[in-house]
Amino acid sequence: MMSRPSTRPSVSKTFPSLGPSDVHVWFCDLLHYAEDQRVLAALLSDDEQARAARFAFDRDRQRYILSHALLRLLLSRYTHKVAGQIRFSFGRHGKPAISGMSAAAEDIQFSLSHSGPYALVAVAKGRALGADVEVLKADVDALKLARRFFAHGESALMAKCEGEARRHLFYRFWTAKEAYLKGKGVGLSLGLDRFEVLFEGGSSLAQVRWTDSGAFDPGWHIRSLALLDHLAGAVAVQGEEWELHQLESTAYSLY
Template sequence: MRPSLDRIGPNFIDIWRWNLDQTEREIDRLFPILSGEERARASRFVYPEHRQRFIAGRAGLRLVLGHYLHLPPHRIGLSCNVFGKPRIAGASELLQFNLSHSADVAMLAISDHYPVGIDVEAIKPLKEDIAEHFFSKRECEALAAFRGDDYLHAFYRCWTRKEAFVKAHGAGLSLPLDSFDVTVDATSRPKLESLDGDQDAPLNWSLFDLATPTGFAGTLAALTLGNAVHLRYWNDDVLTLKASVAHPAHNDPRPHQSGGNRASPA
């Protein structure tokens, strides 16, 4: 039987955020939600902190997907496309999703209309000139106008915008990071400026700055085909979601919405 799905619709993309640092008791509660393969992966982590964050991340993903699909989280089959992008096995056309995590923060994007990619990064000092190795010439020239902390934040804006686009595009490492340009400034809406071999890409793709905790940068990319889309942030405690229940819009919703391509604080 195919799972049912409560509609999100073409005007919204849902954003969920949760903390990966949980108590040992909570991790023990979440562990059975994972698949056998995920449990095996968890057991291979050397450091307990990495294992616990992995479990909290995958359990949160499954709980949110179960919330939309009306399925127990442990019954959701997850697979990857040929480039490694995760999808729902056997029902990938029902729900598009993408998960990112950095340090103790996880963020998940959900849509039933658009391919999505999300990237969140903890802002840390750079040990080398990463931009010169991975960014396009146009992006490097734009970054050269920044100094000090302004440069650091501009770098992470650029990095998360590029990573989110690569994840949404779905081609993985086969899409070179210097084959497309994104904006790097903070004063205008984020934008894909060009993509080699696709002159219509800037019109078809949308980038959104995410509302992230202090000390983090984040971007959502989506193939919106020119449609006006708003981000909808959900306040629900992800790790306490009940499986196989209605979409949160049916249960005392407390979302925060953002307009256009700019995110409002959650």
């Protein structure tokens, strides 16, 4: 059993329940848990610990350990299982899923993304989803990358912007596309130019349209997330009539 660090103040918020129409997106500030790295590392599987050991830099190793341990802690609350005993299976392109548990536990779908010292964990019941978070880089050549990898309509929109507006739009598209690909479980085997993300006016909601046929993917919707100023994030969710709940891990006692 994991002992609670004596230096961490207790948090009294009740862990939120997950209904069939709920989509929970957890924002995790990994540095908040840095002092507990050794304790949290013990939650990881042998394979995860071996992968962590292969990182060349301590910073990258720490971020991997903390993000994957927090994923386990969050999933343990939804599945009512011990965090260190959760097992995963992986799809053809690496999409993880809970395995070896009851049907109710395996019905919990999730997606993990981390960038820099931050992570996102998206969770839903009985519906596929994907999440992505990115730290905005100041030196990114946004238009060059968009013209190389994105659909023509997306790069054309970016060409109409300049400076910070162009950079933010690039990351808005990038995180939306990554979230969609992760949710479908196809990874980058499906080229980023094969589909176009269409935001509804100035809103955070978007649909996906295939560039070859012009047809929409009716089974998926994307929403950009409101995060810190230097971050971009998105969640892609399968199905209709879902409600997004953005949560912060530091507001709850996870261990």
